[in-house]
Amino acid sequence: MDNPLALKLSSFTDLSGGDLAALDAVIGTPILRDAHSDLIQDGERPEKVILLLRGWACRYKVLEDGSKQIIAYLVPGDLCDPHVFILDAMDHSIGLLTDAALAFISRDAIIHLTDCCPKIARALWWSTLVDEAVLRHWLVNLGQRDAFDRVAHLFCELWDRLRQVGLKEDDELEVPLTQEQIGDTMALTTVHVNRVIQRMRTEGLVSIKRKKIRVHDLPRLRELCGYDPSYLHLRRRSQL
Amino acid sequence: MDNPLALKLSSFTDLSGGDLAALDAVIGTPILRDAHSDLIQDGERPEKVILLLRGWACRYKVLEDGSKQIIAYLVPGDLCDPHVFILDAMDHSIGLLTDAALAFISRDAIIHLTDCCPKIARALWWSTLVDEAVLRHWLVNLGQRDAFDRVAHLFCELWDRLRQVGLKEDDELEVPLTQEQIGDTMALTTVHVNRVIQRMRTEGLVSIKRKKIRVHDLPRLRELCGYDPSYLHLRRRSQL
């Protein structure tokens, strides 16, 4: 299966052949975009739903004083706001962190998809609820945890999310983020992110290869920061 | 109109008489509960959707080390997670901050309501998207703003949300929260919240009457903290 959305939704529900075909149909020809371009900007009115097929993106908000907060990461298989048409205008931007392949899905196609395939509708709901749970978890991170635990939690979460869409077969995680981006995510300065990662490195938890951070020792990282992945709701509700 | 949910949804869409009747029907006899009790706890599986009719509640998460983060406030008219049945278990708790009146709505009643009344279904969707926008805004607050601005933003938001459900006719806002609760919300210690509020008091922005904080000078508070309420999406999308 090379449709990361289908793969992600499958981790929640059993999709039929028809469901899978419907999910493939909405994608069409992938559109390629370069890193650092914005998919949609704060204040714009979205006309399409964006599905990320390859690469990484993020939601972010820039304040008047120039400070920036990354609000969420989008990885392959993530669909931004299937029901965003209801609102008037975006209250944040979505930008690409890497080169990416995208599918732009029209409002009508989304409506058709959910009307035809109740399982998909339900699975998209689930996905939306998980996105919200992740947001709540980030809020708890920023509010209550120190710098080390914040960064460690981020790595643990990305590990689990990438594994869910089949992008992690090995036992290492490669993080394609600059230390500045990690800082904008966890509300730390580049300098401090660097010091945290230094510490992780001297403790043998991560290493740097070609400017990319690699996480080796996930079990110990999890234990050190008290990570509990239940908020990702990776298991489906038993009776469904 | 004494149904705060109907009032809230009306601010987004025009509800018919039938819609209003349907919304009244799901409420039934309000249930009274005392402050400080939990409506649902972390790890439990919700069986009913909770509608808050009177009083204040909050979502919160307690960490292993005992620290607590308030994740959201629920005020009259707020419905928690209309689609929470999809998930396996709660990843946070919901507790009452004041004495309250509630309606517990069954899963079937929610499904019936949304199946019969497409306008209500859409308005509930809108409400869910606004909740998520508020959460994103809080994340930006915790990550990028200093103590004064965080507390000021909270007051401004509560002002707008209460006005939306008809609980604010005068030009003052009474905040029924302890300084400790404000601290747990904005990730500050009680001591520091107190100092921030002292400052607001000496600058004539708020006052304390009978242990309740009262906000007088909203315009200046808004200006001082750079508050922009667009994230609450109080205006409906024009063409709907």
Add this chain to the structure above:
DNA sequence: CGCTTCATTGACCCAAATCAATCTACGTGG
């Protein structure tokens, strides 16, 4: 080879935390 983008390091600073008392207003039982 010179840019440019990231990563790294050191010296110093500050907003907010911590610790530790008070103070105040209620509410309650006697």
Add this chain to the structure above:
DNA sequence: CCACGTAGATTGATTTGGGTCAATGAAGCG
């Protein structure tokens, strides 16, 4: 009616995690 207990608000002294500022590497690239 009052002494007492308790939750919450205040205040002061001190500490600290992380920020700020300012260079210095180091790798990739046109």
